Amino acid sequence: EDQVTQSPEALRLQEGESSSLNCSYTVSGLRGLFWYRQDPGKGPEFLFTLYSAGEEKEKERLKATLTKKESFLHITAPKPEDSATYLCAVQASLTSYDKVIFGPGTSLSVIP
Amino acid sequence: DTEVTQTPKHLVMGMTNKKSLKCEQHMGHRAMYWYKQKAKKPPELMFVYSYEKLSINESVPSRFSPECPNSSLLNLHLHALQPEDSALYLCASSLNTEQISYNSPLHFGNGTRLTVT
Numbered sequence: 476e477d478q479v480t481q482s483p484e485a486l487r488l489q490e491g492e493s494s495s496l497n498c499s500y501t502v503s504g505l506r507g508l509f510w511y512r513q514d515p516g517k518g519p520e521f522l523f524t525l526y527s528a529g530e531e532k533e534k535e536r537l538k539a540t541l542t543k544k545e546s547f548l549h550i551t552a553p554k555p556e557d558s559a560t561y562l563c564a565v566q567a568s569l570t571s572y573d574k575v576i577f578g579p580g581t582s583l584s585v586i587p
Numbered sequence: 588d589t590e591v592t593q594t595p596k597h598l599v600m601g602m603t604n605k606k607s608l609k610c611e612q613h614m615g616h617r618a619m620y621w622y623k624q625k626a627k628k629p630p631e632l633m634f635v636y637s638y639e640k641l642s643i644n645e646s647v648p649s650r651f652s653p654e655c656p657n658s659s660l661l662n663l664h665l666h667a668l669q670p671e672d673s674a675l676y677l678c679a680s681s682l683n684t685e686q687i688s689y690n691s692p693l694h695f696g697n698g699t700r701l702t703v704t
Contacts, residue, residue, distance in 0.1 A: 509692055509693075511695075516675075516697075516698075516700070517697045517698070518591070518677050518679075518695030518696050518697045518698050519630065519677075519693075519695045520695070521692045521693070521694065524692055562629060562630075564629075574632060574635070574643065575632070575693055576632075577629035577630050577631075578629060579628065579629050580629055582627075
Protein backbone atom coordinates (compact mmCIF):
# COMPACT_ATOMS: atom_id res chain seq x y z
CA GLU A 476 0.00 0.00 0.00
CA ASP A 477 1.26 3.47 -0.90
CA GLN A 478 2.22 5.43 2.18
CA VAL A 479 3.66 8.82 3.08
CA THR A 480 5.02 9.73 6.53
CA GLN A 481 6.52 12.98 7.77
CA SER A 482 8.73 13.90 10.71
CA PRO A 483 8.83 15.62 13.02
CA GLU A 484 5.14 16.13 13.70
CA ALA A 485 5.89 19.61 15.06
CA LEU A 486 9.00 21.79 15.07
CA ARG A 487 9.77 25.02 16.91
CA LEU A 488 12.70 27.08 15.68
CA GLN A 489 14.23 30.35 16.71
CA GLU A 490 14.36 32.92 13.92
CA GLY A 491 17.53 32.22 11.94
CA GLU A 492 17.88 28.63 13.17
CA SER A 493 18.12 26.39 10.12
CA SER A 494 16.61 22.88 10.09
CA SER A 495 15.15 20.15 7.88
CA LEU A 496 11.78 18.44 7.57
CA ASN A 497 11.59 14.81 6.43
CA CYS A 498 9.13 13.03 4.16
CA SER A 499 9.44 9.25 3.73
CA TYR A 500 7.42 7.41 1.15
CA THR A 501 6.61 3.86 0.11
CA VAL A 502 5.04 3.81 -3.35
CA SER A 503 5.02 1.57 -6.38
CA GLY A 504 6.67 3.74 -9.00
CA LEU A 505 6.98 7.39 -8.05
CA ARG A 506 5.71 9.84 -10.67
CA GLY A 507 6.20 12.92 -8.56
CA LEU A 508 6.69 14.17 -5.01
CA PHE A 509 5.18 17.50 -3.99
CA TRP A 510 5.70 19.93 -1.16
CA TYR A 511 2.89 22.24 -0.10
CA ARG A 512 2.60 24.90 2.58
CA GLN A 513 -0.69 25.33 4.42
CA ASP A 514 -1.59 28.28 6.63
CA PRO A 515 -4.40 27.91 9.19
CA GLY A 516 -7.85 28.07 7.61
CA LYS A 517 -6.48 28.13 4.05
CA GLY A 518 -5.91 25.64 1.28
CA PRO A 519 -2.47 24.12 0.59
CA GLU A 520 -0.15 26.33 -1.46
CA PHE A 521 2.12 24.56 -3.95
CA LEU A 522 5.87 24.88 -3.37
CA PHE A 523 7.81 22.24 -5.35
CA THR A 524 7.58 19.14 -7.51
CA LEU A 525 10.46 16.63 -7.53
CA TYR A 526 10.56 13.82 -10.07
CA SER A 527 13.70 11.75 -9.60
CA ALA A 528 16.36 10.90 -7.02
CA GLY A 529 19.08 13.52 -6.81
CA GLU A 530 16.84 16.36 -7.88
CA GLU A 531 16.85 19.63 -5.92
CA LYS A 532 14.58 22.69 -6.08
CA GLU A 533 14.98 26.03 -4.29
CA LYS A 534 12.68 28.93 -3.47
CA GLU A 535 13.81 31.74 -1.19
CA ARG A 536 14.75 30.12 2.15
CA LEU A 537 13.44 26.68 1.15
CA LYS A 538 15.29 23.89 -0.59
CA ALA A 539 13.76 20.50 -1.39
CA THR A 540 15.77 17.37 -2.16
CA LEU A 541 14.77 13.85 -3.17
CA THR A 542 16.28 10.38 -2.69
CA LYS A 543 14.82 7.00 -3.59
CA LYS A 544 13.01 6.70 -0.27
CA GLU A 545 12.65 10.18 1.16
CA SER A 546 12.60 13.90 0.60
CA PHE A 547 13.91 16.72 2.76
CA LEU A 548 12.71 20.29 2.98
CA HIS A 549 15.60 22.39 4.24
CA ILE A 550 14.76 25.77 5.75
CA THR A 551 17.67 28.20 5.94
CA ALA A 552 17.57 31.10 8.40
CA PRO A 553 13.77 30.90 8.83
CA LYS A 554 11.61 33.91 9.60
CA PRO A 555 8.35 34.03 11.59
CA GLU A 556 6.40 34.24 8.32
CA ASP A 557 7.65 30.74 7.47
CA SER A 558 5.44 29.38 10.26
CA ALA A 559 2.91 27.00 8.67
CA THR A 560 2.17 23.32 8.19
CA TYR A 561 4.29 21.75 5.47
CA LEU A 562 2.67 18.88 3.61
CA CYS A 563 4.42 16.29 1.48
CA ALA A 564 2.44 14.39 -1.16
CA VAL A 565 3.18 11.74 -3.78
CA GLN A 566 1.69 10.53 -7.02
CA ALA A 567 2.41 6.86 -7.78
CA SER A 568 2.29 5.41 -11.26
CA LEU A 569 0.88 1.99 -10.46
CA THR A 570 -2.15 3.08 -8.46
CA SER A 571 -3.89 5.69 -10.50
CA TYR A 572 -2.97 8.74 -12.50
CA ASP A 573 -5.54 10.68 -10.59
CA LYS A 574 -4.51 10.14 -7.00
CA VAL A 575 -2.21 12.35 -4.98
CA ILE A 576 -1.61 11.00 -1.48
CA PHE A 577 -0.72 13.42 1.32
CA GLY A 578 1.45 12.84 4.36
CA PRO A 579 0.31 14.02 7.82
CA GLY A 580 2.35 17.23 7.71
CA THR A 581 4.90 19.01 9.90
CA SER A 582 3.73 22.02 11.86
CA LEU A 583 6.52 24.60 11.89
CA SER A 584 6.64 27.50 14.33
CA VAL A 585 9.39 30.11 13.99
CA ILE A 586 9.83 32.23 17.09
CA PRO A 587 11.14 35.81 16.75
CA ASP B 588 -5.15 35.05 -3.90
CA THR B 589 -5.96 31.54 -5.05
CA GLU B 590 -7.19 30.96 -8.61
CA VAL B 591 -9.64 28.34 -7.38
CA THR B 592 -12.67 29.98 -5.76
CA GLN B 593 -14.87 28.16 -3.28
CA THR B 594 -18.19 29.30 -1.87
CA PRO B 595 -19.39 29.63 0.77
CA LYS B 596 -16.38 30.09 3.05
CA HIS B 597 -18.34 28.89 6.05
CA LEU B 598 -21.48 26.74 6.26
CA VAL B 599 -23.49 25.55 9.24
CA MET B 600 -26.19 23.01 8.53
CA GLY B 601 -28.46 20.68 10.40
CA MET B 602 -28.55 16.96 9.82
CA THR B 603 -31.78 17.19 7.83
CA ASN B 604 -30.68 20.05 5.57
CA LYS B 605 -29.67 19.96 1.93
CA LYS B 606 -26.89 22.30 0.89
CA SER B 607 -24.28 22.61 -1.86
CA LEU B 608 -20.65 23.63 -1.98
CA LYS B 609 -19.39 25.33 -5.12
CA CYS B 610 -15.97 25.52 -6.74
CA GLU B 611 -14.89 27.49 -9.80
CA GLN B 612 -11.63 27.79 -11.74
CA HIS B 613 -10.80 29.68 -14.93
CA MET B 614 -7.33 28.30 -15.59
CA GLY B 615 -8.51 25.92 -18.32
CA HIS B 616 -7.89 22.92 -16.08
CA ARG B 617 -9.72 19.72 -17.03
CA ALA B 618 -9.30 17.81 -13.77
CA MET B 619 -11.07 18.82 -10.58
CA TYR B 620 -10.99 17.28 -7.13
CA TRP B 621 -12.78 17.29 -3.80
CA TYR B 622 -10.74 16.72 -0.65
CA LYS B 623 -11.89 16.57 2.97
CA GLN B 624 -9.59 17.79 5.74
CA LYS B 625 -10.16 17.32 9.46
CA ALA B 626 -8.28 19.43 12.00
CA LYS B 627 -4.55 18.65 12.18
CA LYS B 628 -4.92 15.94 9.51
CA PRO B 629 -3.86 15.87 5.85
CA PRO B 630 -6.36 16.32 3.03
CA GLU B 631 -8.15 13.08 2.08
CA LEU B 632 -9.26 12.54 -1.50
CA MET B 633 -13.01 12.16 -2.02
CA PHE B 634 -13.70 12.53 -5.76
CA VAL B 635 -11.86 13.20 -9.00
CA TYR B 636 -13.42 14.52 -12.20
CA SER B 637 -11.47 14.23 -15.43
CA TYR B 638 -12.88 16.02 -18.48
CA GLU B 639 -16.18 16.45 -16.62
CA LYS B 640 -16.55 12.72 -15.93
CA LEU B 641 -16.25 11.15 -12.51
CA SER B 642 -13.08 9.06 -12.54
CA ILE B 643 -12.55 8.33 -8.86
CA ASN B 644 -14.94 7.95 -5.93
CA GLU B 645 -13.00 7.03 -2.81
CA SER B 646 -15.89 5.05 -1.32
CA VAL B 647 -17.54 8.24 -0.13
CA PRO B 648 -20.99 7.86 1.51
CA SER B 649 -23.91 8.67 -0.76
CA ARG B 650 -24.90 11.64 1.40
CA PHE B 651 -22.13 13.42 -0.56
CA SER B 652 -23.01 13.83 -4.23
CA PRO B 653 -20.56 15.50 -6.62
CA GLU B 654 -21.48 17.22 -9.86
CA CYS B 655 -19.38 18.76 -12.62
CA PRO B 656 -21.69 20.89 -14.81
CA ASN B 657 -18.83 22.09 -17.02
CA SER B 658 -15.05 22.21 -17.10
CA SER B 659 -14.92 25.29 -14.84
CA LEU B 660 -17.41 24.32 -12.17
CA LEU B 661 -17.56 21.63 -9.51
CA ASN B 662 -20.30 21.19 -6.96
CA LEU B 663 -20.67 19.00 -3.91
CA HIS B 664 -24.26 18.39 -2.85
CA LEU B 665 -24.80 17.56 0.80
CA HIS B 666 -27.79 15.77 2.30
CA ALA B 667 -28.48 14.19 5.68
CA LEU B 668 -24.96 14.75 6.95
CA GLN B 669 -23.66 13.63 10.32
CA PRO B 670 -21.75 15.75 12.87
CA GLU B 671 -18.60 13.76 12.06
CA ASP B 672 -18.77 15.18 8.54
CA SER B 673 -17.78 18.57 9.93
CA ALA B 674 -14.48 19.48 8.27
CA LEU B 675 -12.75 21.78 5.80
CA TYR B 676 -13.78 20.79 2.27
CA LEU B 677 -11.14 21.66 -0.30
CA CYS B 678 -11.53 21.88 -4.04
CA ALA B 679 -8.50 21.54 -6.29
CA SER B 680 -7.79 21.55 -10.00
CA SER B 681 -4.98 20.52 -12.32
CA LEU B 682 -4.34 20.76 -16.05
CA ASN B 683 -5.36 17.13 -16.36
CA THR B 684 -4.84 13.97 -14.36
CA GLU B 685 -2.04 12.54 -16.53
CA GLN B 686 0.35 15.46 -16.09
CA ILE B 687 0.01 16.36 -12.43
CA SER B 688 3.66 15.64 -11.88
CA TYR B 689 5.11 17.15 -15.03
CA ASN B 690 3.21 20.26 -15.95
CA SER B 691 0.54 21.11 -13.47
CA PRO B 692 0.41 20.40 -9.77
CA LEU B 693 -2.82 20.56 -7.83
CA HIS B 694 -4.06 24.12 -7.22
CA PHE B 695 -6.25 24.37 -4.15
CA GLY B 696 -8.96 26.77 -3.13
CA ASN B 697 -9.21 28.03 0.44
CA GLY B 698 -11.98 25.63 1.28
CA THR B 699 -15.42 25.68 2.84
CA ARG B 700 -15.48 25.23 6.62
CA LEU B 701 -18.53 22.98 7.20
CA THR B 702 -20.15 22.49 10.58
CA VAL B 703 -22.97 19.94 10.94
CA THR B 704 -25.13 20.43 14.02
